[in-house]
Amino acid sequence: MQITDQLHRILHIQKTPKRIVSLVPSQTELLCDLGLKDSLVGVTKFCVHPNTIRKEVAIVGGTKQVHLDKIKALQPDIILCNKEENTKEIVEACAQISKVHVSDIFTIEDGLELIQQYGAIFECSDKASRIIEKISSEFENFQQFVKDEPTMSVAYFIWKNPWMVAANNTFINYLLKVNRFENVFEHKNRYPEIEFSSSGAIVKADLILLSSEPFPFNEIHQKEVQEIITDARVKLVDGEMFSWYGSRLMMAFQYFKTLRLNLQHTQL
Structure with a gap:
């Protein structure tokens, strides 16, 4: 079989890979939803779904720093990476150990293509097709729901000290557009640091979204930001819904619908 990954x-x-190392949390979740949990031999410390996986499978490091000796000792048939989550150096080093598949996700279509590729690689195309059908149906239904919703300007914060936001050329920015949220930092690239303090916030938006990951924003931060930006709504959001692709997308659009409904019933 010849497969061209998303970096071409x-x-x-x-033969079908039976020993898999996954270096991407959302892809680990997808593999388990494809029925491949027993084939996983290595995951990262950030692979939190399903919640038992880190107790059942060897941890080989994080997404940016991995223990290559541990990966090699696991004798994987394939290592699964992502262009954004893992560095070029990690991909190149892993390629000296085993075959490496690299995903590159910017749209729903990219996510569906990845699921289809995993279905082919791991001979689970029927399960992959069912996940694809579920995501496609949920996406279509959400598009119908949101098409008459008002466009809102938003800033999506991913980090504090320094303050960082999601900007253009990210999957998060794509999903913001799907939600009819207009990213006020779309003119910037990737995940820029921004100037933001009590002495002079430069963020002008209808809505401030504080993500649960990678920085774990909570109610204390919500109150802090609301005191600085008094003319916008500030909400905590589930970062997995806005940044995880794969099978997480089966749940994301219902979450987005609920978020919109909550915005309709809350006032600043």
Whole structure:
């Protein structure tokens, strides 16, 4: 079998991989939803779904720093990476150990393509098709729901000290557009640091979204930001819904619908 991954790298796969190392949390969740949990031999410390996975499978480090010796000792048939989550150096080092598949996700279509590729690589195309159908249906229903909703300007915060936001060329920015949220930092690239303090906030938006990851924003931060930006609504949001692709998308659109409904019934 010949597979071209999402970086256009060609993989020649002679037989179905039975020992998998996943270096991406959302892809680990997808593998488990595809029925491949028993084939996982290595995951990252950030792979939190399903919630038992880190007790059942060897942890090989994080997403930016991995223990190559641990990965090699696991004798994987394939290592699954992502362009954003993992560095080029990690991908190149892993390629010296085993075959490496790299995903690159910017749209729903990219996510569906990845699921389809995993279905082919791991011979679970029927399960992959069912997940794809579920996501496609949920996406279509949400598009119908949101099409008449008002556009809102938003800033999506991912980090504090320094303050950082999601900007253009990110999956988060794509999903904000799907929600009819207009990213006030779309003119910037990726995840820029921004100037933001009690002495002079430069953020002008209808809505401030504080993500639960990678920085764990909570009610204390919500209150802090609300005191600085008094003319916008500040809400805590589930970062997994806005940044995880794969099977998490089966739940994301219902979450977005609930978020919109809550915005309709709350006032500043």
